[in-house]
Amino acid sequence: MLRAGARHPDANELEASTSWRQDQDLDEQQYATLNEYLQLEYKFQPRLCLPADSENGEVTTGARDGAAHVLRCLKVWYDLPADVLISAVNLFDRFLTKMKVRPCHIPCITVSCMNIAIDQHAEDTRQPRNVTVEELVSVSQSACTAGDVRRMSRVITDKLALAAECRAGTALHWLRLLYSMMVRAAARLNVPLPPVQESDLVNLLEIAVCDASCVNARTGELALVIIYHKLEEQLVDWCARETSTGGTAECAFYLNDFAAQLQAYCHMSEASLVSTRNVVRAALSRYGARGRAHPQRLVWRLSERTLKVLRPTDRLTSLLPTIEEQHFAAEQTANRNRSGSESSESEETSDWPRSPVLPVYCNN
Incomplete structure (x- = not known):
């Protein structure tokens, strides 16, 4: 019998053999995964042929790059993993490869691809998604509704047969x-x-x-x-x-x-x-x-209603005129006869709200 704490003479050989066998199993597993990727590569490969300039209302390469950078903006904005961005861009390119779309539908398709990619990542990681469709629509400024994104997501899922495919x-x-x-x-x-x-x-x-x-x-x-x-x-x-x-x-x-x-x-x-x-x-x-870490950035478009709310802040200054307080100012001030009523509606800042300090918000 071996003493306590003593090792078997063949222990080193057994450990080396076990380690070698594990390495072999891992290598075989990696090559099995590589073979699977090779079989699926053709299915996941986009084949786009987009013109540089639009002649007949076609989607151009510039529109495609703009959609891709919007997807990366959303990824950076919500701190999403790279899997979501790469999957969303791949879905976008594959959908444009299979379907002929109009340029006006590109914003909705872009947000819908991001929506599908977020759902796929949440399903793969078994974690709830932390970005709603309404938030994607609001931040992306795609000029579409959450219902439009959901309907377009179903169209993309059906056309690309995403329900039954392996997403690797x-x-x-x-x-x-x-x-x-x-x-x-x-x-x-x-x-x-x-x-x-x-x-x-x-x-x-x-x-x-x-x-x-x-x-x-x-x-x-x-x-x-x-x-x-x-x-x-x-x-x-x-x-x-x-x-x-x-x-x-x-x-x-x-x-x-x-x-x-x-x-x-x-x-x-x-x-x-x-x-x-x-x-x-x-x-x-x-x-x-370009010399920038993230050349794309979100451009915030303000509506006329929002501009009316924000316009009073443009005229605010940090320097205020000095008010001279004199007890005889009222006596020396000549009386004015108002020849007619003057309305603030004729001024340049007549847009509602006219408060120079706080905007007025109505709930109705």
């Missing part, structure tokens, strides 16, 4: 899967990788999917190009800081080898991958040239 397969799912596979393979080979935050990759993906030039890019290629774009940037910084280039050369060789393996496994052609890389880099360059 967006570019974000590909991004997370490919990056986790790369990290695991590098750790198994003891290859050092430059530190990359998943949030940075997700931000790059959001920028890419909001650009119309990246719409028709293959989902797997888009995710792979974004991962390698960020890794190349980190690798350049890493080379500048490291005095020894041995680890850097090993890392670069591993990245190229892993990309070649994925490219062969996913049947990605070299020409298509290079084209996707050029398109993504151009989109990221255009975004970076």
Whole structure:
């Protein structure tokens, strides 16, 4: 018998065998998921062909990009996860691929796609949604009602057959899967990788999917190009800081080898991958040239009724004229004979309410 606290002679071999078996199971699970994504990639792939200028009342690429940036505004405004934004943009592009719509319906379709994406995320995470349809309509200023959004959501759900489909397969799912596979393979080979935050990759993906030039890019290629774009940037910084280039050369060789393996496994052609890389880099360059973290912003349109309420505040000043109080002011002031009645309705600030301090609100 073994003494208390003593280990079996074959304990290390058993632990190593168990760890290796777990790694094998995890690798098989990842490749099974990758095969599932490959089968669903065709179904989730938009194929838009939008004109740059509208000739016959068609939806243009500018309108598409505007809708995508409105979706990102809503995502930032309500602090929604990236899954909601990527799913909403994917729904929007797929619906425009399948249906011919008029430009006047784009705002309602945009909010409806966000509404469906929020419902899907709440169902997947089993958490109640914290954004109502009325709030989406109000903040987006889409000029439609909550009932219009609900009806359009049902139309989009029916046309895209969302009720019976598997919702895994967006570019974000590909991004997370490919990056986790790369990290695991590098750790198994003891290859050092430059530190990359998943949030940075997700931000790059959001920028890419909001650009119309990246719409028709293959989902797997888009995710792979974004991962390698960020890794190349980190690798350049890493080379500048490291005095020894041995680890850097090993890392670069591993990245190229892993990309070649994925490219062969996913049947990605070299020409298509290079084209996707050029398109993504151009989109990221255009975004970076603006010099702002979030180039889109909400434009608040005020109605005439709201302007009438807010107009008195335009004339408020922090400096008030001095009032001279003299006891003989009343005696020296000449009497005026009013030749006619003067009404404040003729003044420039005659719009209701006319109070210079507080606006008057009526409940009726």
